[in-house]
Amino acid sequence: MEAFSSMIRKAVSAGILDGIKLPNDGLILSHLLYADDCVFMGKWSDNNLKSGLKLMRCFYFCAGLKININKSLLFGVGIESAEVERMASLLNCKPGNFPFVHLGVYVGSKMHKIDSWKAVFDVFESRLALWKASVLSIGGRVTLIKSVLESIPNYFLSLFKAPVGVVKGLEKITRKFLWG
Incomplete structure (x- = not known):
């Protein structure tokens, strides 16, 4: 998972993936990893979601660990549910709803x-x-x-x-x- 984290950080620094810029010249938040769980965070755009999917595919080819997109959920904060459902169908995952349980x-x-x-x-x-x-x-x-x-x-x-x-x-x- 450390290799995956490095891939994501490099994609963010290269401008391929847009994370969330924290205020007051803070960090750019793009992902959280815990054991085998990964949470991507970023700006809502078709390119950003497709870049995340490409990163997961690249990780699969490099490490041999396949990410099950069918089990994944897509959440949109401040995004209409129809738009979340549209993007989820493009990515072949499920739309998520708030509140949800993550790591208990x-x-x-x-x-x-x-x-x-x-x-x-x-x-x-x-x-x-x-x-x-x-x-x-x-x-x-x-x-x-x-x-x-x-x-x-x-x-x-x-x-x-x-x-x-x-x-x-x-x-x-x-x-x-x-x-x-």
Whole structure:
């Protein structure tokens, strides 16, 4: 993936691919890579999308790792859905809708609303459904809470500021499990 990242950076510096210029003479943001996931970002144009597709094809020929375009999604920020669908059909991928989940994070969701934290509550409750509080000692319950339950929302809390209702709701579930 490092080679792919280098290819993208060279394409941006050569003007083949247009990234997003951050304000105040900031960086040009063109892609994010994590393990085998790649997110392209750039100006919305036919040439930019085709250049991204050509880069992926070139990477396939060089590395032998084929990118499954059929599984890919195309998102347009501030672009009409008809235009996104048109471009997606040209690229042979699917149009995406906001909000969506990427690497376990809701992108485009309003995380200041309690409803957006439903996934965290669902994980809490699914874990608790597997455990029987009545057969565990108080020490066992405290250990499970500290080692498992308290680590579940850490990823979300490192990215988003949780509403007070979310924190209180998670604490309520935890207290209910602790005291049986």
